[in-house]
Amino acid sequence: MAVSSAKAAERRRIEETDFGAKEFDRNRTMFRRGLINKTTMEAVERRMLDARFGADQAREAIASAQLAYTRAEIAVEIDELDLKTAEIERAALRLAAPFDGVLLGFDPRVGACVSEGELAAENYDPKREAVDVYVLISRLTGTGGVPVARGTEAKVVRGNGESCAGRITWIETEADLESQYVKTTIDLSEDCAPGLYLNEAVEVEMVGATDVFRIPAGALEGNAVYLISPDGLGVEPLEVEIIERGSDHLVVRMFGAAGRSLVVNAQDLRIDGLLDPS
Template sequence: MTRRAAAPLALALCALGAAHPALSQVREMGAGKVYLGTVRASDMHGLSYATRGCIVALSEEARQSQAATAGQELVRLDDRDALLSLRSAEARVQDLQAAVAERQLAVDAARADDVRRRKELDFVSKEFDRNNTLFGRGIINETALEAVERRIMDATFAAERAKEAIVTAESARNRAEIALEIGRLDLQAAERVLEELRLLAPFDGVLVGFEENVGDCVQEGELAARLYAPAAKAVDIYVLISDLAASDGSGVAVGGAVTIQRASGTTCDGAITRIDTEADLESQFVQASIAVDGTCAPGLFLNEAVQVALKPEAG
């Protein structure tokens, strides 16, 4: 019997074997052993809702085609309250930014006043030194000297108050900056809440079980669909322990090249990527996984029954 002629029989046996795991998953087909396998997605990505709500919009294109592109919005939950919160947070940040700018102006003004007060203190100090010299020579009386002393005391106090004003203004600015940072965090939280109301496709792929409808209400963590990359498919087969690679390198082994044959007669290349570490207690079969060549994988259907044969160079 040729391999092509035996394909329908082998595939029927594969389906029967899936229903009855104790039945053999291997057939002798002339050129060698053929393993019966099932196609699956290598990485099935679950798309779940991050929050609860009611659906107000969804992608009809994605639902009809059962395909999605990276970043595509698949479902949108009611986001009216979230949009209001976001706009409020944005306005709050703008107000806090203006408050920080005002506090910075106050700091700049306090520093400028400090410079003026220090210059005034320097001027009065020099005037006091001159008048003190004149007083020592008897040119001015004590009353005039006391007037200068009062001015230097006033200038000293004014300079000290200017320095204190700088500290106060900087403290107020720091508090405004802290409030601004809190406002920005609130804005990020509002943006995140809005993002959680939109279900996006993380990558280009095929949707499975995407049957949502506008008006449906969902719960947090509820599964909306599953997504997989069409070029990332694998085939699971079951191998007898006796068929695993022996010391002479024959048999099934990780890295071994295989040929995957469909019921239509078309074939795909693949390679064994994993052999399970636990055998079935009764049947003594071990599960093995095969990565399908990426150029051929998109044409395979999930759960499709196929035949797998080792390539001659693989044993």
């Protein structure tokens, strides 16, 4: 707008200069003929000079306005570059979840910042739930029972009796020094995983396992039971993993005990019968 106003002022000054020039020529002719005196002629010359000076000022105003306009354009370009830089920096600070899911422990605060390396929130996919379970290292080495490995099918049983199929997808590489248990992870089927709650207590059954037995409660001595030795000449202890306790029975896991005879009382070698996982 400043440039347009300066150009309009210049046009007016040019018109005034042209009019002054014509008036000067007319009055000069009249002065030569003696129709006007010198004082009148000097006044006309003064108006002519003022008109030319005003025209020069108008041209200077145009140049000044054009320079200001150019500076404004440069300032706009600099501001646009600053804006793009700020947008790039903002995009670098924006956190994006790696997948669609549910946020846990997230306190939404607009504009909140998280330092590099800190945990902003936990995100989980309800269709990709997993269960961690600990198994004895003997189950992995194949020394007894059905060996457990990646890909082994499993079944998770909830407290209400509902079950969900799964498969072992990960086995820890280090066993607990004292208990000799190894952590494994079972990925649940997407069909039933959304129905389970986080941190829900469940029971895990290895599909096809032949090492789970129901035995009399009196057969347990400490954390072991006694089986007739393979040569039939004595007994040998076998540590068990208690799965369920009943009023008069136990459901335990024993590796390599299928088909062997269980001793109910190790003192009198009374045999209860052959162990049958069914």
